[in-house]
Amino acid sequence: MKPVSLLRLCPSLPPIARRAPRFPNTFVRRIAMASTNSVAVDSRPVFFFDIDNCLYSRKCNIHDLMQELIDKFFIAHLPISAQDAVMLHQKYYKEYGLAIEGLTKHHKIDPLEFNKEVDDALPLDDILKPDPKLRKLLEDMDKSKVKMWLLTNAYVNHAKRVVKLLGVEDLFEGVTYCDYGSQPLICKPNQKMYEKAEQDAGAPSTEQCYFVDDSALNCEHSQARGWTTVHLVEPGFALPEVPPSKYTVRSLEELRGLFPQFFKSNDEKSTS
């Protein structure tokens, strides 16, 4: 039988268990047993990060490029005019939060085909570069106090591609993504998606979940769930009339001031 890594079996293991392969097999087994017998093994809160227009600036215009590719997909795969394609795309986006959800519901489109022609076709390599400031911010978060987890409506290919290009892929312990390979599609702001994220990340409780996203709708629904939510609205973009969540920031850097409990102290930074 193909060996399965301990981390895949127990994604919620604490940092010590993540280092377990250096120790004898009996030690590894003990940690694995402890994780199945006790939910209290890893009590760290979870900080969920949205990816697109959150870890990189909305000014990169990736969203606009994606909209063009989606319109192109509608025109190529549905028997409608270019004008109707744009309208239908907007309609599904408003109704479901994701164009692909409407496409799979009403037109039997294969989401993986959509992913190939839209997300995977984005010229991200030309746009996204390693971001040292973002990396420093994420590095300064204390992994013994908080678990960092990605939460995206994109498929896993896109999620991995973006964090790799930004040079921060090693700083997250996992990702909850919209699984285009299974029906029905579950994505934010559906409560099932937040529930799935809690399970994937092994969150100790709903109250121990923190989240930052640039989408007001996603923020509104995660706040309603009980997550401590931060709406990111970059400078130059209008703030919503009614804040969708408890916190609003103009930059991820503001997380340092809002949640100092999750960041390393200056002493810890100088020794790490």
Ligand SMILES: [Mg+2]
């Ligand atoms: Mg986003």
